[in-house]
Amino acid sequence: MSARDAILDGIRRNRPAGDFPLPEVPLFAPLVGEDLVAEFGERLKRMGGRVAEPGAADVFAGVRERLDAAKVIASAVPELTGNRDLRSVRAPQEVEDVDVAVVRAVFGIAETGSVLFTQDQLIVNAVAYLAQHLVVLLDPADIVPNVQAAYRRPEFGRSAYAVLHTGPSATADIEGVLIHGAQGVRSLTAVLLPRDAAERG
Amino acid sequence: MSVEDLNPREREGVIHPEVRAGHDESERAPDGRRLQHAEAASKPIRAPQTREPQPRGAKIRGDRPINQSEAAERFLAAPLHQAAHDERLWDLRKKRDASAHGIPEWEELRELASQIKTHTLSHLDRYLEQFEAAAKANGVHVHWAKDGADHNRIVLDILRSHGAKTLVKSKSMLTEECGFRHHMAANGIEVIETDLGERIQQLDNEEPSHVVAPAVHKTRMDVAEVFAKTLGTDPDNDDAHYLAESQRETTRPYILKADAGMTGCNFAIAETGTVVTCTNEGNADLSGNVPPLQIHSIGIEKIIPKVEHLGVFIRLLSRSALGSPITQYTSHFRGPRAGTEMHMVLVDNGRSERLGMEEFWTSLKCIRCGACMNTCPVYRRSGGLSYGATYSGPIGLIIDPTFNKRKYSTLPFSSTMNGSCTNVCPVKINIHEQIFAWRKVLVEEHQIPALKQGMMKAAGAVLSRPAAYRAAIGAADSALKVLPRFAVYNPLNTWGKKREMPDAPRQTFHAWYKQNRMKDTGR
């Protein structure tokens, strides 16, 4: 018998007796207040992330310092031209030297301060971890109130890869000292920028 | 090597100054607030500068019963380690409470999580088939492994057929169960752990001591010593930022050149064939997204039916584990990247058998949050390695004997039966009742030495004194911090031994224990 059949067979033989129906999962009332943008920002900050308001003249004013200090910028958004073209990357290892990656989030979650990316936004999935810093464009209109609502979104069922990022990479494995930049990015900054800002000029 | 040598980018101003500010404590928000996400302690646990050698875990002698109390005694005899460990985990427990109290529907979520798991486990064959079909439709190669050896053989085959020699992996308790790393080493495959805690343990040739924080039993001085020996760091520099940065810089080249990447699995979704991993470091995400070959090891009990059920578990997992609302990264791997291969290995390793154990099958609901360990006075005082098993703490006491009844026969006695584990478990496993049930089984089957049979009577005595037992449970929140009051109820009295026991009945018990303990020593 194949391992597969042996395992399934064992499970059928040992199936616990009883009727255990699958419960309905309610949406639950949001834990957060009405102002989803403010709530999102506050929660993201608590998770070590940053929020930058877009500048009037220069939407990236809030992260200019970081961008100016960067040698390699990989942009996956039309609002900013970087100097590393993600579409021409053939192997993920090639983005190893990226200092700042700029990516648009599909949506944000107010309850946790998370943002969602799929392979379509990241272009090269690994850039979201190998880059030293991550700048995330998020349309304030794209914030859902809670995790439960997020998991009703279609992206999870149709993306080869989907990931919720909540602030920068972190660890406290040594004596509980919190450290950002464990393996992934050292910082995450969300710029609250509507999707059509570039077109509106 | 100095900190500055590690990364020239910092000097060029690419690394933001706050990342390497001259402090050695936890990160703060720009407004100065101390941040408390990830595994961070709310106050720094700064061990005094005296060096105290790290106490090592239980001595393993084949199948002979683990002597947990002996290892616990050695841990207790190292006051720095003992205090730091206890304090750190208690801190996590408190943060878990604060987090849980912040959600009005907390109890409802626990109930839902429990019901979803119970339902899935009682229809596991169906959901596994559904998962397999969905994964295959996504272009994933699906494998089935009866046990650890099977798992290791399958992975080795995959690696060999790709000519892969190096593998980076993220923390996975399942692969610990399988002895994966040792097997790969014996077969010429280099395996590098990417989680900081797990990497510390790998470099120190130790098993993880906690399911969430593998190196929680080590002080920063221990880590400095291990890294100085293995990574060439400055032995006199025990700054946690310096040490973590050293690991980052030395692990990254492995990640970049690895032929294969492996992750464990927190949740597997039958509906979509998705594997979900939850980490704070981003290491599972790197392991899954960088190397050209990607492998996910999945315990068959990790299945949940639908994406919408994730909402329940994701909301519970990190809050129960660390008190944060979510882990920094929640990755959903569903299909291979263009031009690469993705493999999933579904591993049984005793799980289907456990499903048939009437009293113990609901332990399969466990989502490995570690909350039961963090709250357990015995665990906090004795360290995870004292259990001498892959799984330690309260859930370990239930799972371990299912792997080896003789070797782990004494573990179900390493509990004060205070019920705190049951109270915090996000999937509502009746942990302490199952521990008690194991005691009965082990006594009936004579799997335990004579001394422990005496302990049975002791446990029975405590449980048959409803007032004492209720007091233990009822006062859990405040009194758990002060272990010895409870430890005296524990027949393996190591934890309470060094404290005075003024109360008359307890004294009697203590006397009884000492007497029996002496017999044990003579055995």
Ligand code: SF4
């Ligand atoms: S038994 Fe419950 S509390 Fe313990 S690790 Fe598992 S899920 Fe968490």
